[in-house]
Amino acid sequence: MNGGSAFSPNCPVPDMDSKHIELAHGSGGLLTHRLIEDIFRPAFAQSPEDLTHDGALIDVPAGQVAFTTDSYVVQPLFFPGGDIGSLAVNGAVNDLAMCGARPVCLSAGFVIEEGFSVSDLRRIAQSMQSAAQAAGVRLVTGDTKVVERGKGDGLYINTSGIGTVVAPAPVSPRQVRPGDSILVSGDLGRHGMAIMAVREGLGFEPPIVSDCAPVVAPVLRLIGEGIPLHCLRDLTRGGLATALIEIARTAGVAMLLEQSEIPVSPPVRGACEILGLDPLYVANEGRFAALVPPQAAEAALAVLRGFDPSAAIIGTVQEQGVPGSVALRTLGGSYALDLLACEQLPRIC
Amino acid sequence: MKHLDEYRDPAAARRYADGIAAIVTRPWTIMEICGGQTHSIVRHGIDHMLPEGVTLLHGPGCPVCVTPPGMIDAAIAIASRPDVIFCSFGDMLRVPGNDRSLLAAKARGADVRMVYSPLDAVQIAQDNPGREVVFFAIGFETTAPATAMTVLQAESRGVANFSLLVSHVLVPPAMDALLGDPANGVQGFLAAGHVCTITGYRDYEPIARRYSIPIVVTGFEPLDLLQGLYMVIRQLEEGRCEVENQYNRSVRPDGNPAAREAMERVFAVQGQDWRGMGRIEASGLGLSERYVTFDALRRFPMIVPGPERASDCISGEILRGVRKPCDCPAFARGCTPGHPLGATMVSSEGACAAYYRYRRTALEPTA
Incomplete structure (x- = not known):
């Protein structure tokens, strides 16, 4: 027992200026209040009422509302091109954009592991705010929980969002028609390979930077230009191949892709070759596929190229073929892409 | 990585395939040793570019x-x-x-x-x-x-x-064992470029002599594979059985x-x-x-590796080049990458897994 402790009260008072999150930060008491006042309100609140109530009141114009939710458990929390905060915001707004909606507001739920760095939390909250600003959306309500050390992985974030549908016609796999052109909004595989490079200490030079970004602006521009959007899909988990197979199955159509037209940047391609991974199945966080009628394909491509010069027309929905199939044309023929049985694992040699 | 594009150039691949077609006068059966080669052949459809009668068998070169x-x-x-x-x-x-x-x-x-x-x-x-x-x-x-x-x-x-x-x-003892099996019909080999980058190819010369079989050390890209096949077929057509090196940008004799x-x-x-x-x-x-x-x-002396349990899986015959994945009644039915019954379905480089991923032609739409 050291000398000073004789004067300590029996009930320990939490360290109010701790550099690390403590269980008391999630207790609903003084430290929770401090966390909200010091970190979340300065980052998110745009009016004095924001984040002061149990929920948020939103004015929504008449019409359809899109609603989405997703949870983020990425490791590492910080990676080239983003962090868990920007990922959580972009993930939610991109899901809304894929519904043909203009994102309006988001909620954010934080599950924080005891011992997490307060300065990292502040950095992540600020990054969320920057991402929200870039996407033209407000973070209006949230929640914080702290779990005991060892019961979490640093930080998990859940975001939910609502948006107002602005596309004049439904945007969904059921609208896909034979003859439709299939476009991607940019080169593929950056996010998955950026994460893998950091997680596994693979020092690619220059480093692969995640494509993590909002895709709201290109989608709103496509709609604004009057391009009929039959279907949009962001190319997150499972990558392009998984997204298109899911669309083909729901729509009951066959697709044919041209391998030579699918944009993959040389660093991503090289990293995938080294590790034995297929970039068509690697995750993206700022890319989407658009299915549009063939006569609108060139106009859609021009819009997408205005945002990313690597956007491309990569294939078509077939008039014939086995419903639910996606084939890839290569050098000596074509083969059917399939859902992967499990996560891709780097191969031995 | 611009090399990748060069070694996958469709026009050059077509020229190589035409070159092979021009020298083939009868059926030949050739085995690629390495699972990486199998994967590349099936993925890029190299076997579909070959003249009828040239058959590729897939070897045991998948370490997993x-x-x-x-x-x-x-x-x-x-x-x-x-x-x-x-x-x-x-x-x-x-x-x-x-x-x-x-x-x-x-x-x-x-x-x-x-x-x-x-x-x-x-x-x-x-x-x-x-x-x-x-x-x-x-x-x-x-x-x-x-x-x-x-x-x-x-x-x-x-x-x-x-x-x-x-x-x-x-690799060489496995090739020796394969060729010593009378059920085996392999007439020429593509040897694995990566292995030979380490070992060179002198160990393959006695095998080529003993079994009178051409062996070409070959790389993994489409043009490598087509050139390697061309070199094996040229030897077969000319009645030669030597060790040649297609992958000389990486492999030295020693x-x-x-x-x-x-x-x-x-x-x-x-x-x-x-x-x-x-x-x-x-x-x-x-x-x-x-x-x-x-x-x-x-x-950990208390841990002793046990024997392989008997199964109906024909992967042994596939690894020895006696049968092909599509010969197996369980292929893509009872046996899939999600539920593999045997060795060649478990790794992405296994012949069955490669066929499963790239060759279920019934699923292909007509282009």
Whole structure:
């Protein structure tokens, strides 16, 4: 027992200026209040009422509302091109954009592991705010929980969002028609390979930077230009191949892709070759596929190229073929892409 | 990475394929040894570019596929000990032994870690002095030098808590065993470019002579494979049986002397069980007498690899080039990558897995 402790009260008072999150930060008491006042309100609140109530009141114009939710458990929390905060915001707004909606507001739920760095939390909250600003959306309500050390992985974030549908016609796999052109909004595989490079200490030079970004602006521009959007899909988990197979199955159509037209940047391609991974199945966080009628394909491509010069027309929905199939044309023929049985694992040699 | 585009140029590939068609006068059966080559052939449709009558058989060169299930069972038993951190290449994790896979053991609490380089495992051992760190050393002559380096580094850095579960295999004895089987109809070989980058190709010359069979050391890109096939077929048509080197941008006749020296220092040649193929004499590597203290099976003597359980799977015949994946009644029905029945379906480089992924033509739309 050291000398000073004789004067300590029996009930320990939490360290109010701790550099690390403590269980008391999630207790609903003084430290929770401090966390909200010091970190979340300065980052998110745009009016004095924001984040002061149990929920948020939103004015929504008449019409359809899109609603989405997703949870983020990425490791590492910080990676080239983003962090868990920007990922959580972009993930939610991109899901809304894929519904043909203009994102309006988001909620954010934080599950924080005891011992997490307060300065990292502040950095992540600020990054969320920057991402929200870039996407033209407000973070209006949230929640914080702290779990005991060892019961979490640093930080998990859940975001939910609502948006107002602005596309004049439904945007969904059921609208896909034979003859439709299939476009991607940019080169593929950056996010998955950026994460893998950091997680596994693979020092690619220059480093692969995640494509993590909002895709709201290109989608709103496509709609604004009057391009009929039959279907949009962001190319997150499972990558392009998984997204298109899911669309083909729901729509009951066959697709044919041209391998030579699918944009993959040389660093991503090289990293995938080294590790034995297929970039068509690697995750993206700022890319989407658009299915549009063939006569609108060139106009859609021009819009997408205005945002990313690597956007491309990569294939078509077939008039014939086995419903639910996606084939890839290569050098000596074509083969059917399939859902992967499990996560891709780097191969031995 | 612009080389990739050069070696995948469609017009050049067509020219090579036309070149092959121009010299073929009768049917030939050629085996590519390496699973990486199988994968590339099936993925790019190289076999569809060949004249009718030229048949490709897929060899046993998938290191994950041929690792005996008893050894995977031993790996799981070691990994499941609370004092052990078990390190492995990624694609080995999913492969079932007689019962379970390392990934399943991980889900049940075993500390199993995926490494990209074997040397990472030595670092993990150095960082965790209170735990035993075991690396699952599998693969052909391509990975053996890196495994050898782990032993040399662990020795020089005094890392005592590091050991190896060794299941390394060698290509030339397997080719010898394949060709000695009367059921085998292989008339020419594409040898594996990566293996020969390490070992060179002098060991293949006696095989070419003994069995009067052309062997061409070949790379992995579409143009490499087409050129390698052209060279084998030209030899067959001209009645020659030599060892030739298509992959000369990487392979020297004597290979990589430093890598070979490390292998020879650390390992000794021994008999080895191959999954689906049984025991082949002098076809594996074990730790040499001097480094036997790094053998995980000595460190955990209570764990003894058992035999391979009998199954209906025909992967042994596929690995020996006697049958093809589509000959199997279970292919894509009872046996899929999600539920593999045997060796050649478990790894992405296995012939059955490659066929499953790229060759279920019934699913292809008509273009």
